[in-house]
Amino acid sequence: MTHHPTQSPQFFLTAPSPCPYIEGQFERKVFTHLVGDKAPELNDLLTQGGFRRSQNIAYRPACESCRACISVRILAGEFKPTKNMRRVSQRNADLIGALHDAEPSTEQYSLFRSYLDHRHRKGGMSDMTVLDYAMMVEDTHVTTKIIEYRKRGPDTFITGKGVGELIAVALTDQMSDGLSMVYSYFNPELEDRSLGTFMILDHIARARAAGLPHVYLGYWVNGSRKMNYKVRFTPQEHLGPKGWERYDHEAVTP
Structure with missing residues (x-):
């Protein structure tokens, strides 16, 4: 045998x-x-x-x-943005997200470094070098893409020229049932744009356009204020002992 x-x-x-x-x-x-x-x-x-x-x-x-730590995924097909989220979308209407293969660039690393220095100076990623960043992007055996968000130029859709500086980046896995946001970062000086929220809204739109039911956000940590943003995108499901269950926003502890 x-x-x-x-x-x-x-x-x-x-x-x-x-x-x-x-x-x-x-x-x-x-x-x-x-x-x-x-x-x-x-x-x-x-x-x-x-x-x-x-x-x-x-x-x-x-x-x-x-x-x-609770796994969270947005139900993209049922998602309805709040008034504030609609304002975020309008505020960033001048941005365009371009999908690329998972390849690092010096421009990306410069933005990444600025983001870490402003937002996560004491975090576990604070000492990442350009080589570490390249490994984070390239070391993948799954279908991974980079989405670069730049200001929309007057001829963006004609020649591809006229686009502005890099403002935000998302490293995203394309899966059979959705998009998984592996890591995202943005220009920390543009707080009024709410770029973290905007990128999630953009991923929801991309999932819906592709007929994919979910956007995976990673872990929501109940009790961690900096993770509370993840539960604002409803309806969503949380993974518990009985599997994925619809999330009840009213049940969250403030």
């Missing part, structure tokens, strides 16, 4: 480390490698099961005493 080797992924557990979101808590993660021809299919299954991708690693929280 011929023996066929299994292709099941191997999972590993990290050592405890201080939680970046909830003071006094410690986090652990379970992770596996996303490599080879089956990586896109595996990434789909794992993302639907609450994992996130970072380069060629898929991971999810496996903390011993805390379950605050």
Whole structure:
């Protein structure tokens, strides 16, 4: 009898480390490698099961005493923007997002560096070099794209010229059932534009146009104020013990 080797992924557990979101808590993660021809299919299954991708690693929280991290996905087809979100879209009507292959550039890194220095000076990514950034973008075995947001030029749709400076960037995985926002950053001096919100709204529009039902936002951490923005995009689903369940906005603790 011929023996066929299994292709099941191997999972590993990290050592405890201080939680970046909830003071006094410690986090652990379970992770596996996303490599080879089956990586896109595996990434789909794992993302639907609450994992996130970072380069060629898929991971999810496996903390011993805390379950605050909850996977969130927006129901793109049912989404209805709030009045404030419509104002954000209008405020950024002069921007255009161009889809590119996952290739880094010095212009991207310059914006990325400015974003980290202003927003995450003490974060785990604060010391990332240009090589680290290139690895974050390029080290993928799944269908990953870069969306660059620039000011719309007078002849953008004719010659491709006339576009302005790079204002925001999203690193996004294209999956069978939606778009997964891996990482996004923007010009921190343009706070009045609410560019983080705008990029999520743009991804919802892109998912709907492609007939994809979901936009995956990663983890919402109940109790972390800087994560509260994720639950404003409703309707959405949260992954719990019974699987993906529709989220009730009224049930959130302020």
